Amino acid sequence: xxxxxxxxxxxxxxxxxxxxxxxxxxxxxxxxxxxxxxxxxxxxxxxxxxxxxxxxxxxxxxxxxxxxxxxxxxxxxxxxxxxxxxxxxxxxxxxxxxxxxxxxxxxxxxxxxxxxxxxxxxxxxxxxxxxxxxxxxxxxxxxxxxxxxxxxxxxxxxxxxxxxxxxxxxxxxxxxxxxxxxxxxxxxxxxxxxxxxxxxxxxxxxxxxxxxxxxxxxxxxxxxxxxxxxxxxxxxxxxxxxxxxxxxxxxxxxxxxxxxxxxxxxxxxxxxxxxxxxxxxxxxxxxxxxxxxxxxxxxxxxxxxxxxxxxxxxxxxxxxxxxxxxxxxxxxxxxxxxxxxxxxxxxxxxxxxxxxxxxxxxxxxxxxxxxxxxxxxxxxxxxxxxxxxxxxxxxxxxxxxxxxxxxxxxxxxxxxxxxxxxxxxxxxxxxxxxxxxxxxxxxxxxxxxxxxxxxxxxxxxxxxxxxxxxxxx
Numbered sequence: 001x002x003x004x005x006x007x008x009x010x011x012x013x014x015x016x017x018x019x020x021x022x023x024x025x026x027x028x029x030x031x032x033x034x035x036x037x038x039x040x041x042x043x044x045x046x047x048x049x050x051x052x053x054x055x056x057x058x059x060x061x062x063x064x065x066x067x068x069x070x071x072x073x074x075x076x077x078x079x080x081x082x083x084x085x086x087x088x089x090x091x092x093x094x095x096x097x098x099x100x101x102x103x104x105x106x107x108x109x110x111x112x113x114x115x116x117x118x119x120x121x122x123x124x125x126x127x128x129x130x131x132x133x134x135x136x137x138x139x140x141x142x143x144x145x146x147x148x149x150x151x152x153x154x155x156x157x158x159x160x161x162x163x164x165x166x167x168x169x170x171x172x173x174x175x176x177x178x179x180x181x182x183x184x185x186x187x188x189x190x191x192x193x194x195x196x197x198x199x200x201x202x203x204x205x206x207x208x209x210x211x212x213x214x215x216x217x218x219x220x221x222x223x224x225x226x227x228x229x230x231x232x233x234x235x236x237x238x239x240x241x242x243x244x245x246x247x248x249x250x251x252x253x254x255x256x257x258x259x260x261x262x263x264x265x266x267x268x269x270x271x272x273x274x275x276x277x278x279x280x281x282x283x284x285x286x287x288x289x290x291x292x293x294x295x296x297x298x299x300x301x302x303x304x305x306x307x308x309x310x311x312x313x314x315x316x317x318x319x320x321x322x323x324x325x326x327x328x329x330x331x332x333x334x335x336x337x338x339x340x341x342x343x344x345x346x347x348x349x350x351x352x353x354x355x356x357x358x359x360x361x362x363x364x365x366x367x368x369x370x371x372x373x374x375x376x377x378x379x380x381x382x383x384x385x386x387x388x389x390x391x392x393x394x395x396x397x398x399x400x401x402x403x404x405x406x407x408x409x410x411x412x413x414x415x416x417x418x419x420x421x422x423x424x425x426x427x428x429x430x431x432x433x434x435x436x437x438x439x440x441x442x443x444x445x446x447x448x449x450x451x452x453x454x455x456x457x458x459x460x461x462x463x464x465x466x467x468x469x470x471x472x473x
Contacts, residue, residue: 030075037086040431084459088436121356129162165312168273171298181324183236192221244275247438249407254290277304417444
């Protein structure tokens with residue numbers, strides 16, 4: 001049997017061309033077979049269709065049509081974030097240019113654990129992370145972000161930096177690790193009841209004291225309750241605020257929280273995995289006032305950045321905090337290699353093997369520019385305002401509140417929480433619409449998160465009509 005061709009090397013492009021055509025055709029056929037935002041029938045029906053299509057996972061003899069069959073099966077059984085009726089989660093439809101760049105990353109397959117595996121990718125990562133750190137920490141001259149650390153070109157002293165992560169969860173875990181190393185093992189996390197689950201989970205993972213959760217009665221952290229906690233509890237403290245909650249897209253009062261942290265000498269982390277994308281918008285950037293007071297900031301551009309998973313970052317105000325990640329493994333960053341000028345990449349992550357996820361981000365930033373990305377942010381925020389207006393004007397629906405970013409919470413009236421949960425599951429089972437759920441004010445709400453810049457007003461009206469037409473008890 002002929003040895004299968006490689007994706008890279010001189011013959012790689014020639015081998016890939018027909019395979020790409022196969023993949024694109026299979027994606028088209030699978031989407032047509034699905035026929036909507038989600039496959040119909042629910043978990044059991046989808047599982048049976050997948051099992052029937054796959055058959056034996058590891059047969060004795062290979063199937064040359066496996067690529068076509070499995071891609072079509074996956075597409076037919078996937079949620080499609082590009083469908084305007086798929087609006088449940090912080091699950092964005094990726095930009096075509098970002099997906100194309102991600103293909104190049106897969107073909108070249110650099111691993112960012114040593115320079116000799118990723119010479120150009122390591123430099124690109126430094127350029128990108130420093131530039132995005134400057135978007136967060138605006139008190140640093142923007143030009144500093146274009147002078148990345150390298151063996152021949154040292155960065156400006158104490159210039160903010162960022163490290164690439166797999167998403168918001170890893171970035172939050174890393175933020176707690178850096179806080180523990182800076183403040184000590186007794187560091188106590190204080191966060192609002194609206195905080196992402198990854199924060200208290202990271203405190204458990206790192207062996208920190210039990211976190212303290214302060215109330216968020218309006219969906220955002222209560223500064224008065226935070227002041228009391230900081231006053232009454234022995235330190236050291238790490239306060240975690242949120243810029244874009246998962247449930248409702250709300251932003252904590254960042255300036256007030258930052259002021260309390262300064263008063264009580266507490267370290268501040270801001271989880272801006274969702275809201276960080278507002279930095280690209282001149283219209284909405286002011287909602288993040290106070291972000292640059294944080295010691296660390298979580299960003300996640302596979303949310304409001306239209307990147308394929310994964311595209312997370314942790315921005316760090318003081319790059320000396322990253323020294324906590326320093327580790328020596330002779331086969332990756334031997335002292336004599338580092339002294340000779342080979343960059344040390346092992347201290348840029350807790351992971352060893354790492355994909356160059358920065359490539360797709362860099363291609364997107366360079367292709368669209370600040371204006372293009374800001375326009376996408378403005379579009380989805382505008383769609384959320386329009387959908388909220390439709391809900392507010394409809395006599396059979398109740399709107400929770402005007403959206404802060406691009407998330408809208410609403411519920412049919414009259415309806416119980418059980419009714420609302422059943423309506424959502426019925427829509428999922430039928431494959432007609434993908435809506436989220438959130439519990440606020442002691443009640444269950446349907447959640448629409450609008451991340452598709454191609455969604456139009458008539459799509460929003462159709463979504464509301466589908467919910468209205470789904471009976472509840």
